[in-house]
Amino acid sequence: MRILYVEDATDMAEAVAIRLSRAGMACDHADSVEAAEDFLAVQSYDALILDINLPGRSGTDLLQSLRARGDRTPVLMLTALFTVDDRVTALDLGADDYLVKPFDQRELEARLRALLRREAEQKSEDLVLGALSFSPASMTARVAGDPVDLTRREAALLALLLRHRGQVQSKERLYNGLFAFNDADVGLNAIELYIARLRKKLAGAGVTISTQRGLGYRIDADG
Structure with missing residues (x-):
C-alpha cells in the first residue's frame, strides 16, 4: 500500500x-x-x-x-x-x-x-488462483483453506501480482507499489527477496511466480 x-x-x-x-x-x-x-x-x-x-x-x-x-x-x-x-x-x-x-x-x-x-x-472480491485465495479487504491469503503467514509488504506484493495475473510486472513497478520515494536505503533488489519469500510461503498452492529475465515477474496457475 x-x-x-x-x-x-x-x-x-x-x-x-x-x-x-x-x-x-x-x-x-x-x-x-x-x-x-x-x-x-x-x-x-x-x-x-x-x-x-x-x-x-x-x-x-x-x-x-x-x-x-x-x-x-x-x-x-x-x-x-x-x-x-x-x-x-x-x-x-x-x-x-x-x-x-x-x-x-x-x-x-x-x-x-x-x-x-x-x-x-x-473494488473486488477474493482473488483466487489455483489453491490460493487472497482477500484484498483484509490483505490475507489462504492455501486450500489454511491461512498463510504474510507480512504486510509480502501481502501487498502478492496483491499486485494477483491483480495482474498472467502479466509480467516489472521490478520497478512492484518496487513503486511497496516503497516510498524517500526509502533510499532500500534498493530494487529488495523485490527479489520478497519474491523468494512468497515462493516459499506459497509452496503447494498450485501457483508459480516466474522470473522473466530482464522484464520482471509473473504469477500463473500451475499447468
Missing part, C-alpha cells in the same frame, strides 16, 4: 511516515499542495492523508481539485478545526473521513486501515 501524506509540519510528518512504514505502508510526504500535485502527477496512491491548513493553497483546495477531475482516491482529512460545520464541510467536499489534531497515531492507523479495507471491498 502506498500513501501520500500532505502536511507542512515536518517533524509530525516524519514521525507518521516512520510509523506507517513499520505497519507495511509506503508513505511519501509533501509539505504543500503544489508538492502534492507533483507527486500525484507521477505516482498513484491507495490513500491520501491531507491536512487542511497548509501554506498557500489549503488542503480543501486539493480535495476539490481531485474530486472535480474524477479522482476517487480515499482521503483522510486532518484538521485543527473542531466545529461540526468544519467537519461537515470537509465531508461534503468529498473527504472519506477526518481526524482532529492532536491525534493518537494508533487512531490514524486504524482509520487509514478502515479506509483501505472499504476501498478494497468495493
Whole structure:
C-alpha cells in the first residue's frame, strides 16, 4: 500500500511516515499542495492523508481539485478545526473521513486501515488462483483453506501480482507499489527477496511466480 501524506509540519510528518512504514505502508510526504500535485502527477496512491491548513493553497483546495477531475482516491482529512460545520464541510467536499489534531497515531492507523479495507471491498472480491485465495479487504491469503503467514509488504506484493495475473510486472513497478520515494536505503533488489519469500510461503498452492529475465515477474496457475 502506498500513501501520500500532505502536511507542512515536518517533524509530525516524519514521525507518521516512520510509523506507517513499520505497519507495511509506503508513505511519501509533501509539505504543500503544489508538492502534492507533483507527486500525484507521477505516482498513484491507495490513500491520501491531507491536512487542511497548509501554506498557500489549503488542503480543501486539493480535495476539490481531485474530486472535480474524477479522482476517487480515499482521503483522510486532518484538521485543527473542531466545529461540526468544519467537519461537515470537509465531508461534503468529498473527504472519506477526518481526524482532529492532536491525534493518537494508533487512531490514524486504524482509520487509514478502515479506509483501505472499504476501498478494497468495493473494488473486488477474493482473488483466487489455483489453491490460493487472497482477500484484498483484509490483505490475507489462504492455501486450500489454511491461512498463510504474510507480512504486510509480502501481502501487498502478492496483491499486485494477483491483480495482474498472467502479466509480467516489472521490478520497478512492484518496487513503486511497496516503497516510498524517500526509502533510499532500500534498493530494487529488495523485490527479489520478497519474491523468494512468497515462493516459499506459497509452496503447494498450485501457483508459480516466474522470473522473466530482464522484464520482471509473473504469477500463473500451475499447468
